[in-house]
Structure formats: C-alpha cells, structure tokens
Amino acid sequence: MTAIRRMVFVGLFGLLSISSVRAQDPHPRLGELTPLVRQQTAKHYADLEKLYKHLHANPELSFFEEKTAARLAQELRSLGFTVTEKVGGHGIVGVLKNGDGPVVMVRTDMDALPIVERTGLDYASKVRVKDPDGKEVGVMHACGHDMHMTCWTGVARVLTDLKDHWRGTLVFIGQPAEERGAGAKAMLDDGLFTRFPKPDYALALHCDSQTPHGCVSMTEGLALANVDSVDILVKGKGGHGSAPHTTIDPIVIAARIVLDLQTLVSRETDPLDSAVVTVGSIHGGSKHNIIPSEVKMQLTVRSFKTTTRDKLLKGIERIAKAAAQAANAPDPEVLVDTKEFTPAMVNDEKLTRRTAAALRKCLGPDRVLTKAPVMGGEDFSRYGLAGVPICLFRLGTEPPERVAEDARGGRPVLSLHSDLYYPIVEPSIKTGVESLSTAALNLLVR
Numbered sequence: 385m386t387a388i389r390r391m392v393f394v395g396l397f398g399l400l401s402i403s404s405v406r407a408q409d410p411h412p413r414l415g416e417l418t419p420l421v422r423q424q425t426a427k428h429y430a431d432l433e434k435l436y437k438h439l440h441a442n443p444e445l446s447f448f449e450e451k452t453a454a455r456l457a458q459e460l461r462s463l464g465f466t467v468t469e470k471v472g473g474h475g476i477v478g479v480l481k482n483g484d485g486p487v488v489m490v491r492t493d494m495d496a497l498p499i500v501e502r503t504g505l506d507y508a509s510k511v512r513v514k515d516p517d518g519k520e521v522g523v524m525h526a527c528g529h530d531m532h533m534t535c536w537t538g539v540a541r542v543l544t545d546l547k548d549h550w551r552g553t554l555v556f557i558g559q560p561a562e563e564r565g566a567g568a569k570a571m572l573d574d575g576l577f578t579r580f581p582k583p584d585y586a587l588a589l590h591c592d593s594q595t596p597h598g599c600v601s602m603t604e605g606l607a608l609a610n611v612d613s614v615d616i617l618v619k620g621k622g623g624h625g626s627a628p629h630t631t632i633d634p635i636v637i638a639a640r641i642v643l644d645l646q647t648l649v650s651r652e653t654d655p656l657d658s659a660v661v662t663v664g665s666i667h668g669g670s671k672h673n674i675i676p677s678e679v680k681m682q683l684t685v686r687s688f689k690t691t692t693r694d695k696l697l698k699g700i701e702r703i704a705k706a707a708a709q710a711a712n713a714p715d716p717e718v719l720v721d722t723k724e725f726t727p728a729m730v731n732d733e734k735l736t737r738r739t740a741a742a743l744r745k746c747l748g749p750d751r752v753l754t755k756a757p758v759m760g761g762e763d764f765s766r767y768g769l770a771g772v773p774i775c776l777f778r779l780g781t782e783p784p785e786r787v788a789e790d791a792r793g794g795r796p797v798l799s800l801h802s803d804l805y806y807p808i809v810e811p812s813i814k815t816g817v818e819s820l821s822t823a824a825l826n827l828l829v830r
Contacts, residue, residue: 388689389505389752391560398542400658408473409741410738410741410742410744410745410826411742411825411826411829413549413829414575414742414745414746414822414825414826414829415745417546417549417822417825417829418670418745418746420546420549421542421546421746421818421821421822421825422818424541424542424546425538425542425547425814425817425818425821426814427545428538428541428542428817429813429814432534432537432813432817433534433809433810433813435459435534435537436530436531436534436809436813437507437809438455439452439455439525439530439533439534440505440507440509440525440530440662440806441507441508441509441510441511442509442511443496443497443509443511443523443524443525443530444495444496444511444523444590445495445496445497445498445513445521445523446495446517446560446562446564446566446567447473447474447495447560447561447564447567448474448495448513449473449474449494449495449558449560449561450474450559452474452494452495452533453469453475453476453494453558453560454469455559456467456476456477456492456494456533456536456537457558459537459540460476460478460556461478461538463480463540463541463544464480464544465478465479465480465540465554465556466478466479466480466637467479468579468580469509469679471557471571471572471574471575471576471579472559472560472567472569472571472572472573472574472576473560473561473567473570473571474494474560475557475559475560475567475570475571475576476557476558476581477555477556477557477571477576477580478540478554478556478557478558479553479554479555479557479580479581479794480543480544480553480554480556481553482550482551482552482553482554483505483548483551483552484551484590485550485551485552485553485828485830486553486584486585486827486828487551487552487553487555487581487583487584487585488552488553488554488555488583488584488585488586488587488731488824488827488828489554489555489556489557489581489583489585489586489587489767489772490536490539490540490553490555490556490557490586490587490588490640490820490824491536491557491559491586491587491588491764491767492529492532492533492535492536492552492556492557492558492559492588493529493532493533493559493560493562493563493567494533494557494558494559494560494562495529495560495561495562495563495564495567496509496523496524496525496526496527496528496529496530496563496684497523497524497525497526497527497563497801498521498522498523498524499521499522499523499526499801500521500524500803501522501524501526501803502803502804503803503804503805503806505806507620509522509524509525510521511523511524515558518749524803525800526800526802526803526805527563527591527800527801527805527814528590528779528781528800528805528807529562531591531779531781531807531812531813531816532588532589532590532591533558534813534816535589535779535813535816535817535820536556536558536820538813538816538817538821539817539820539821539824540554540556541654542817542821543821543824543825543828544735546825547552549690549825549829550825550828550829550830551828551830552827552828553581554824555581555583556642557571557579559571559763562762562763562764564724565611565613565724565725565726565761565763566723566724566763566806567763567764568764568765568767569763570772572766572767577770577772582772583767583772584773584827585735585773585774585775585827586764586767586768586771586772586773586774586775587739587774587775587776587820587823587824588764588774588775588776589776589777589778589779589816589819589820590762590776590777590778590779590781591778591781591800591807591812592755592778592779592781592800593781593782593799593805594782594787594797594799595753595755595778595779595780595782595787596733596780596782596783596787597779597780597781597782597783597784597807597808597811597812597815598751598753598784598785598811598815599747599751599753599780599795599815600743600751600752600753600778600779600780600815600819601752601753601754601755601777601778601780602731602736602739602740602748602752602753602754602755602777602778602803603731603736603754603755603756603757603777603778604731604736604737604745604754605730605731605733605736606688606728606729606730606731607729607731607755607757607758607762607776608728608729608730608757608758608760608761608762608765609658609660609686609687609688609757609758609759609760609761610685610686610687610688610690610723610725610726610727610728610761611684611685611686611724611726611761612677612684612685612693612694612696612697612720612721612724612725613682613683613684613685613720613721613725614682614683614684614685614700614717614718614719614720614721615680615681615682615683615717615718615719616638616641616680616681616682616683616700616704616717616718616719617678617679617680617716617717617719618634618637618638618639618641618668618678618679618680618681618704618708618713618716619634619677619678619713619714619715619716619717620632620633620634620635620675620676620677620678620679620711620713620714621664621677621713622674622675622676622677623674623675624673624674624675624710625672625673625674625675626673626745628675629724629751631675631700631756632711632712632713633675633711634668634676634677634678634679634713635668635669635675635676635679635709637679637707637708637711637713637716638666638668638681640677640707640710640711640714641681641703641704641707642663642666642681644703644707645661645683645700645703646661646707647703648661648696648699648700648703649661652695652699653692653695653696657688657689657692658686658687658688658692658757658759659685659686659692659696660684660685660686660687660759661683661684661685661686661688661696661700662683662684662685662686663681663682663683664682664683664684665680665681665682666679666681666682667679667680668680683700685697685700686759686761687728688728688757697720700718701718704716704718705718726761726762726765727763727769728761728765728828729761729762729764729767729768729773729774729776730731730765730768730774731768731776732768732773732774732775734773735773735775736775736777738742738826738827739775739777739823739826740752740777742822742825742826743777743819743822743823744825745822746818746819746822747815747818747819747822751815755778760800762776764776775823777819777823779807779812779815779816779819780812780815781807781808781812782797782798782808783808817829
C-alpha cells in the first residue's frame with residue numbers, strides 16, 4: 385500500500401484508523417509460517433471462488449440451512465475432521481485433534497436473508513421460498529455469510545495442510561440462524577460445549593462494507609450492541625373510510641406511535657450513550673376506503689448497556705399504550721421476542737490484542753485497522769458469555785476508492801442487508817483465509 389493511500393485511510397475513514405491496538409508480539413514462528421499460509425491459500429483459491437459463487441447462488445433462510453450445512457460437513461470430512469450434524473438445528477461441528485495443545489474454535493454462520501437480490505451478478509441468487517409465515521420471499525446472502533463460509537473452508541484446508549507446524553484441537557462450527565439471533569443459543573443448548581471439546585479460544589470474521597478489501601479491522605472490548613425484536617399489535621375499530629367518526633383508526637394510532645418512539649432516543653437517552661429504535665415493518669389495511677381493525681408493527685431495538693435496554697423496552701410499551709388510550713382504543717399487544725434477543729458482543733481484550741499483533745505481522749500494519757463499536761448485533765457474543773475468550777474481526781470487502789469516497793461525503797458504500805450488496809471476491813477471499821488462518825496459528829503454534 386502506498387503512503388498516499390495510507391494517508392487517505394487515516395484522514396478520511398472516521399471510525400477506521402491505522403491500528404492503535406496496544407502492541408503484543410505474535411508467536412516468534414509466525415513469520416516463517418506466513419509465506420506458507422499465502423502459498424496454501426493461493427493453491428486453494430480457484431476452488432474456493434467456485435464454492436463462494438455456489439453458496440451465493442444457493443442461499444437458505446435461518447433454520448433451513450440443510451443443503452448448506454451438508455456441503456460444509458462434506459468439506460470438513462474430506463479433510464479428516466470428525467463431523468456431527470444437526471446440532472441446534474442444522475448446525476455442524478467438526479473436530480480435528482492434532483496432539484496436545486489449546487482448543488481453538490472457528491465459527492461461520494450459514495443463513496441468508498429474505499431479500500430479493502438485485503446485484504445483477506451472473507451468480508446472483510434467484511431463489512424464492514415460503515418463509516415460516518407462508519409468505520413467498522426472495523433469499524439472498526446480503527450479509528456476507530457466503531464469504532464467511534468460504535473463508536472458513538479455506539482456513540480448514542490451510543490448517544490441515546500445515547498440521548506439522550501446530551499442535552492442539554480444532555473445533556470448526558457451522559452455525560445456523562445468526563440473522564435471527566438464535567443459532568448460537570440453539571447450539572449451546574444442544575451441548576456444543578459439553579458434547580464437544582470446550583474451546584480455550586473462539587475466532588470468527590465478519591464482512592464489512594466500510595472497510596477496504598485487503599484490510600481487516602479490529603475492535604477491543606465492546607464491539608456490537610444488544611439487539612431486541614419487538615412486535616406491536618395496534619388495535620382499533622374498523623369501518624368505512626368515509627365515516628371515520630364511527631371507527632377507531634389504528635393507522636393513525638400507529639403513526640403516532642412511530643413518531644413518539646423517536647423521543648426514546650432523542651429525549652430519554654443520555655446523548656453520550658447509544659441507542660436505536662427502528663420501525664422496520666408496518667402493515668395495516670387492505671383497501672383505500674376501509675379503515676382496518678388492527679395494524680402490525682415490527683421494531684428493532686439496539687443498545688450497549690443493560691440499563692439502557694431495559695429503559696427502551698419499557699418506554700416502547702408505555703408509548704404504545706399511551707397512544708391507544710389517547711384514541712380511546714384497546715391496549716395494544718407489545719411482545720418482546722426473547723428467542724431472538726442477541727446480547728452485546730464483547731471481544732476479549734487480551735485475545736484481540738494478540739490477534740491484531742499477529743495480523744499486522746501477516747498482512748502488514750497498514751492493513752490492520754481499528755473500528756469503533758457499532759450498533760449491529762452478532763450472536764457470536766453468546767460464546768463469550770459462556771466463558772470462552774472470543775475475537776471477531778471485520779473483513780474488508782469494498783474497493784478502497786469507494787470507501788474513501790464515502791468518507792468524503794460522496795457516494796455512500798452499500799450497507800450490509802442491502803439487495804445490492806456483495807463482497808468483492810478477489811481479494812476478499814484471500815485476505816479472509818490468510819487472516820483467520822494466521823489468527824488460529826498464532827494460538828496453536830508451539
């Protein structure tokens with residue numbers, strides 16, 4: 385990377401900067417292994433690119449990842465892993481023992497999103513399925529899980545290629561239903577840390593559209609938010625649109641709720657704290673001239689602190705009931721979906737510093753960036769709460785010039801979950817495989 389490009393990164397990225405994570409020397413032998421990691425990554429690259437395009441074109445929704453899981457299980461078995469399927473749904477666990485040493489878990493998520501893809505790629509998803517509610521939806525890997533699975537497979541290949549250079553036990557897991565915040569809990573409840581070796585460390589990566597491809601970004605400590613899903617059923621009294629005085633209009637009540645919810649963040653949350661309340665779905669009515677009897681709303685609620693989370697959830701119920709009472713309507717039903725709650729993710733600081741040092745040695749210091757916490761969510765957090773030191777880092781997937789343009793206030797980069805988002809295949813796969821392989825080797829080399 386040229387000095388000019390480095391200056392662009394430092395000056396324009398805002399939340400991203402050249403890594404200031406406190407130095408910690410990586411394993412002394414890591415330097416001699418770096419060329420071998422690159423060599424093996426290059427050897428497998430063409431096959432990995434084919435796998436990526438296959439996964440991208442054949443996505444499956446949360447808890448329906450049957451074919452995806454079978455493909456990943458096949459990949460692990462071909463490398464000598466002992467594989468168990470259907471752990472917590474379609475979760476898979478592959479174990480490879482290679483002498484005495486630490487147990488290192490490497491996780492990938494497998495599920496896709498109910499989105500119709502509009503990327504125009506020649507390998508774009510054309511999948512249409514019925515969702516759990518019976519509604520026909522498109523399916524798309526709009527969050528990069530196809531890239532995660534590809535890199536995970538590449539790491540399994542590289543580490544088995546280099547078995548003579550490390551000792552310990554690998555636990556490779558393919559996790560279902562990350563998008564619903566439920567897959568990690570399902571695997572843990574199904575004995576992930578009791579039926580299989582409990583990890584000493586857990587590693588993962590996640591695509592990032594705000595980090596340039598060829599780079600990774602790290603966050604020490606608090607990295608991602610608590611995520612709650614809230615459903616509100618607003619009740620009214622239906623009738624003819626020409627006679628609203630004979631009805632109780634739930635659409636008007638819902639509109640009031642949407643506006644009043646904004647004050648939870650703007651007027652009830654400390655400006656130095658962080659919170660998000662987003663109404664992502666609102667449905668009511670069937671015809672121009674019919675006032676419906678109910679409106680359904682779906683919210684996502686984000687917070688870093690437990691106290692803030694509790695205050696937001698109580699505030700949502702209070703505001704919804706107040707709007708209904710003001711309209712002389714029945715109390716709405718407010719349901720917090722505890723099954724899809726995702727706790728805030730906190731990277732283990734010591735492990736993250738150790739990993740960052742190893743990645744600087746492998747990739748070079750200019751390609752290891754720091755990233756401030758963001759309001760996204762990841763149920764990888766649950767493995768940390770179960771007592772395992774965790775480190776999830778971000779994999780850059782966008783051209784550097786596009787990221788720089790966004791930072792200058794020009795055309796914004798695409799958000800994850802956009803129907804237009806896709807990772808730049810090359811060099812994202814290579815960077816992901818090299819970085820995650822290095823992170824694992826740094827823990828396993830003796």
